[in-house]
Amino acid sequence: MKVAVVGAGPAGAAAAVTFARAGAEVTLFERARWPRPKTCGDGVTPDGIGALAALGVAIPDDAPRCPDATVVSPGGARAVGRWNGAATVIPRIALDAAIVDAALAAGAVLHDGCTVAALDPDGTVATAKSSARFDAVVLAEGATGGLATALGFGALEERQVAVRGYAGAVTDLQPTYNVVYDRALAPGYGWVFPTAKRRANVGICVPERAARVAGGPRALLDAWLASDPTVRALLGERPQLDDVRGGVIPTGRARRGAGRILAAGDAAGVADPLSAEGISQAIATGVAAARALIDAGGDALRAQAGYAPSLRDHDRNAREARRLRALFRWTLDPMIALAATRPALADHLVSAGFTLKTDGHWFHGVRGALLRPARRERALRSP
16 A cells, blocks of 8 residues: 655654554655754643554653643632643654654655645645655645645634743742643633753743734733743743744644545644644544555545544544633633642643543533542642
8 A cells, every 4th residue: 555644743653653554655745854843832641642652652761751730820829730640741853753753663754845735635646846646645734734725624713823932940840731821811821841850841822813913922922921920930030932933723624534635633623722732633633544544445435434433532622622712711710719729620620621521521520520529638839
């Protein structure tokens, strides 16, 4: 089986690994020179760690293990919630390269610095220098490519924008995700994720329309860095950022398939609309798309039918996340204030708020957390 994968991020690389290990002849196209940096908080949730483990990709020994997240409400309430497992922080330039290395080790061939100009539903991939037909294609072009739109996959439902940089800390950072819901960013949030004892990935994520109104995401980031108490306690009065980058996170798409082509990752719009977390979804959809195409043996209709069930949880999660985000402007302060004294609720806010929501309805999980017998209260960390 001769297959192509367009895009070498987590979705595309995971698809390439899956194809290659099934014995397919895999060509991986990447428009950037490899390796390349990526706008991201660098956080990998327990779901993402599990997805990497399933691919045989190990977490670096020096990557911070973060057993919990510290969530700060617009009013300043702080709750510490545990993950269902442990999260970590890995720079995307290293994470993406590790998955691509696994694909190359399995036999895939990488063409970097190679832009795919056009795709045909019959599997024809055209670049500036050549054109070839493949038995199957996974489209993992990321957030800003135009191939999915040209194929008629429909417009993305919405886009969030993020900007991040790296900064030194004025104190040893605890191994926790610091997630700050500042009023100036609502309904978005800011973060400080430790990459080392005295260094952090720092950024904000907000709806695209909110960033436009505020003068752009960099202006919002600078204002947040200058005023937020959590940031100032961890990073000092005037944190100096390096390697500042911005990007978009698309969510929601009506179609993810055309002929022999299936979309995965950001091209399929599967990032969480609430947290913008998308690494675990990217890997999962990349693997699922490759498996559907392999199982179909070149039958386009069978491939699309086989892929659709794997997207249902992601789409249900997205609908739930949008409802939560719409309500959070009114519920966030009291919810986090209550979670500060109820560890079970704090755990639910963290484990369900930043990963695939599996409680049927998110507020059912809140109810369950409140009814759960109270555990001995954990001491809250101070920034």
